[in-house]
Amino acid sequence: MRKSFGGITSIMLVCALGVTLLVSGCGGGNSGSTGSNTIVTGVAATGAPLSGTVSLKDSSDAAREINTATAADGSYAFDVTGLAAPFMLKIEWTDGSSSRQMYSMATGPGTANINPLSNAAVAVAAHISDLTSLYKSTDSITFKTIAKNIPAAVDSLRAKLSPLFEQYKTAQDPITDTFRADHTGMDKMFDEVTIEVSGGNIAVMNHTGGMIFSAPVADVPAGTFHPENMPGMPGTGPAPAPAPVQDGALLYSTNCSGCHGSLAVTGKRGATAARIQAAITGKIGGMGGLSTLTAAQIQAIADVLAATPSPAPAPADGATLYNNNCRGCHGALATSSMRGTTAAKIQSAITNNTGGMKSLSTLTASQVQAIADALGTTAPIPTPTPTPTPTPAPTPAPTLDGAALYTTNCGRCHGSLATSGKRGTTAAKIQTAINNNAGGMGSLSNLTALEVQAIANALGTTPTPTPTPAPTPTPTPTPAPTVDGAALYTNNCGGCHGALATSGKRGTTAAKIQSAINNNAGGMGSLSSLTATQVQAIADSLSSTAPAPAPAPADGASLYATYCGSCHGTLTRSDVQGASASKIQSEISGTRQMNSLSGLTSTQIQAIANAL
Numbered sequence: 001m002r003k004s005f006g007g008i009t010s011i012m013l014v015c016a017l018g019v020t021l022l023v024s025g026c027g028g029g030n031s032g033s034t035g036s037n038t039i040v041t042g043v044a045a046t047g048a049p050l051s052g053t054v055s056l057k058d059s060s061d062a063a064r065e066i067n068t069a070t071a072a073d074g075s076y077a078f079d080v081t082g083l084a085a086p087f088m089l090k091i092e093w094t095d096g097s098s099s100r101q102m103y104s105m106a107t108g109p110g111t112a113n114i115n116p117l118s119n120a121a122v123a124v125a126a127h128i129s130d131l132t133s134l135y136k137s138t139d140s141i142t143f144k145t146i147a148k149n150i151p152a153a154v155d156s157l158r159a160k161l162s163p164l165f166e167q168y169k170t171a172q173d174p175i176t177d178t179f180r181a182d183h184t185g186m187d188k189m190f191d192e193v194t195i196e197v198s199g200g201n202i203a204v205m206n207h208t209g210g211m212i213f214s215a216p217v218a219d220v221p222a223g224t225f226h227p228e229n230m231p232g233m234p235g236t237g238p239a240p241a242p243a244p245v246q247d248g249a250l251l252y253s254t255n256c257s258g259c260h261g262s263l264a265v266t267g268k269r270g271a272t273a274a275r276i277q278a279a280i281t282g283k284i285g286g287m288g289g290l291s292t293l294t295a296a297q298i299q300a301i302a303d304v305l306a307a308t309p310s311p312a313p314a315p316a317d318g319a320t321l322y323n324n325n326c327r328g329c330h331g332a333l334a335t336s337s338m339r340g341t342t343a344a345k346i347q348s349a350i351t352n353n354t355g356g357m358k359s360l361s362t363l364t365a366s367q368v369q370a371i372a373d374a375l376g377t378t379a380p381i382p383t384p385t386p387t388p389t390p391t392p393a394p395t396p397a398p399t400l401d402g403a404a405l406y407t408t409n410c411g412r413c414h415g416s417l418a419t420s421g422k423r424g425t426t427a428a429k430i431q432t433a434i435n436n437n438a439g440g441m442g443s444l445s446n447l448t449a450l451e452v453q454a455i456a457n458a459l460g461t462t463p464t465p466t467p468t469p470a471p472t473p474t475p476t477p478t479p480a481p482t483v484d485g486a487a488l489y490t491n492n493c494g495g496c497h498g499a500l501a502t503s504g505k506r507g508t509t510a511a512k513i514q515s516a517i518n519n520n521a522g523g524m525g526s527l528s529s530l531t532a533t534q535v536q537a538i539a540d541s542l543s544s545t546a547p548a549p550a551p552a553p554a555d556g557a558s559l560y561a562t563y564c565g566s567c568h569g570t571l572t573r574s575d576v577q578g579a580s581a582s583k584i585q586s587e588i589s590g591t592r593q594m595n596s597l598s599g600l601t602s603t604q605i606q607a608i609a610n611a612l
Helices: 002-024 116-124 129-134 139-162 162-167 183-194 246-254 273-281 284-290 295-306 320-327 343-351 354-362 365-375 400-409 429-436 438-444 449-461 485-492 508-516 521-527 531-545 556-565 581-590 593-597 602-612
Strands: 037-044 053-057 064-069 073-080 089-096 098-106 193-198 199-205 213-217
Touching: 037 089, 037 098, 064 073, 064 354, 089 129, 089 139, 098 116, 098 139, 116 129, 116 139, 116 193, 116 199, 129 162, 139 162, 162 183, 183 193, 199 246, 246 295, 273 284, 273 295, 343 354, 343 365, 365 531, 400 449, 429 438, 429 449, 429 521, 438 521, 485 531, 508 531, 508 581, 556 602, 581 593, 581 602
Parallel strands: none
Antiparallel strands: 037 073, 053 064, 053 089, 089 098, 193 199, 199 213
16 A cells, blocks of 8 residues: 555656646746746745635736635645736735735746735726726736736836845845745845835835825826834834925825815815824724824924915816817807807716717816816807897897807707708707707707707798709600719718718618618617608719729728717827737627728728727
């Protein structure tokens, strides 16, 4: 029996050695890995090795996640065969009675440690501090963007924390270099300093709460380093440094601004440390959550609340903000269909991604308010001055200019009043379309009943010019006026599908056009007033106009600016960097907002993807 176990033991040792060699081949970062290397490995530690569950999430469109437990030394390993890089990693462990998490990023197979600096680097690369929500995201493009930014994020942190790195005699990359939780070098630094990410900021503190370094996650180079708060040199004990400098402004921003506004405009000016402590002790307004603040930190917050505030920044220029962010969809400020819109309504549209407005989520509350103020204060289009009456009778209400109201609010989609396909539409029908947001008309909800009636009157009273029939030499009946398909296309279709000569809808039949109208494809239900003759004329113009000469190779940057920039920002700061042609085509086919881009050719879509 002993001999038999010895044979089994020998086999197990050989297998274990093979696994060890395979895992050890992943160390030293992600470079130099062979084609057969499919292992992501690392160590999770905050000074001491962490005991918990490590999760790895891949970058597939339908993200996949695998889990494993850490070993006694905090190490872990994943076989990522069949998974799509890059990978986001998370460790979850229990600290006392609370559950905690930290994060890291792996660009592919190799070493990816999880520690306080890897956690900070992910926040810097993503420009956000809410890493829990980021990990839950299924946006593969975001993961790829973060992985691309990780090396620069690590470099910026190492540069700003270089005095600490020098003090602990370490120069390693906290993510990709071999790491051991042995209380030396970088691991000893984690023993003696605390690195936190919250409220949009990074804070590095000593054990007494003294601030060593603080910076916004979106701008590490602008951070402030306090060398006087560094711990004593390793092995010598704390240096007899002055009392730690507490950054009261940062402490206020991190712990108080969410409820009480920025420090410059807070209504809590003059609050004393005693008053703040009493509110925390009494859990007033949920402030019991700040019970971990030390007396020194509370005093620092009270000190900045007592200090004379910095001069208020120049108010945001609402008109400029409107022109830069809103004009593309809603027209010039003076004639905007959004006049009178409140800041709350604008913020709700951004939060709910109404009309793709989530791309404006970087606007601050003060900037949103400035846009609302501009929409509320800019003088509206002058209305005609009522003709004075010689009698003392009350001056009649100004006559509403239905034609001007139509041009400002309706002409962009339905063409000029003289050739509008909506002639004869009643006020009731217009109001119903606004109430039901047909074709995006919910944006006109600020029109009054009188203004809606004025538009209906203009549509009912201004006759469409009828061409004079040419005299015929024979007594045959005068032929019906020829319907101008090209003009109908320009007025009803060109806004989304481009000029007739270069339209991506060439060859479309009348039946296909009518089906799209009936099914409200891309908001085409708004063209339901077109007659069968008019639909046929549009189809004829799409089939009879000579095609334009073969276009030059598609300019991806120009196509992006024309079709994508108003929702996703400029090309260099686009929130869809790295999107593939197939991903763009899928969004066009499956998303109502992007269905209006169905006229783009596969060549044009590929050009946009190349530009991204």
